[in-house]
Amino acid sequence: MLTGEQRRELEKQQYRLVGSHSAVKICGWTKSMIQGKGGCYKLKFYGIMSNQCMQMTCSFSCPNRCIICWRGYKAPVAEKWEWEADEPDSIIDGCMKAHHQLLVGFAGSESADMDAYEKSKQVKHMAISLTGESIMYPKINEMIAECGKQGISTFLVSKGQYPEEIRKLRPVSQLYLSLDGPTRELVEEIDKPVFKDHWERLEKSLDELAKKNQRTCIRVTLIKGVNMVKPEGWAKLILKGDPDFIEVKAYMFLGASRKRLKEENMPLHPEVKKFTKRLASHLPGWEIVSEHVPSRVVLLAKKKFKINEEWHIWIDFDKWNEINASGPDAMDYIKKTPDKALTDESCEEMGLWE
DSSP states (O other), X not given: OOOHHHHHHHHHTTOEEETTXXXXXXXXXXXXXXXXXOOOHHHXXXXXXXXXXXXXXXXXXXXXXXXXXXXXXOOOBOSSOOSOOOOHHHHHHHHHHHHHHHHGGGGGOTTSOHHHHHHHTSOOEEEEOSSSOGGGSTTHHHXXXXXXXXXXXXXXXXXXXXXXXXXXXXXOSEEEEEEOOSSHHHHHHHHOOSOTTHHHHHHHHHHHHHHOOSOEEEEEEEOTTTTOOOHHHHHHHHHHHOOSEEEEXXXXXXXXXXXXXXXXXXXXXHHHHHHHHHHHTTOTTEEEEEEEGGGTEEEEEEGGGEXXXXXXXXXXXXXXXXXXXXXXXXXXXXXXXXXXXXXXXXXXXXXXXX
């Protein structure tokens, strides 16, 4: 899938390649958690331990060339999978080994919290979102099933260009669909899709998302001066997908995206929050629940997760591991959210999460 030059460039960027089409890279929040500086917004929103989360991909290929993408290489652009597919167990094992090797330097670091580092040796969460469109991988369901057998939760992100694959996808802990614009024209401008029928594919993917029983989330990426418009248009698409959660997040001026956008295209957190309130006014079934200021992201949740005036948006991972193979409903593995995770802006103290 990758040329020798592409592989060398990725290695320089601290990716570790696994097999012919997979890779792992350490998230900055994983390092932050090990250093006792706090975890990412998924910790605050859903209870994911950042030091036990592995960020990976099982496909470098992608049918989009999004202007907001920070990845600094040219991976294969394709409408369909055209390569040999590595076995799921070899991908998981290879990513695990590479992940631990990338973290081994913390073993002798004075800046590391040794308890957090020791716990990092047991990966409990896998974010299938590093780069590319992993849902293209022909054996994605087998890989998800293997993760379930190993007690690893799975968070998969898709750009919604493969509705049939979304329909066939076995349950993951949380399924994401990314939205980058409220209109066909803006999505085309931002995502640079290969498919000529990209909008129709996106709409069908939203329809398929709405049929899922497990937890679902739509991620909205805001670009100042580009797509912070038409909240009613965003709402129409969101209502079509009927997600459990909506993450409204700022575009971040990072990596290769700096060649295509400007620093002023990155909205400040108050601007994200203001737009989220406008969006929420068109979404009566959802409520703003929490925020993570360092990531410039605001979370909305369906009101069904508010039980007896208490929010239950965290994931009971022990319960998920028990029932994931049976196709559970989103409400089957909820957990009461700590009050501090709903009120504190960044919630970085390690003690809360132990």
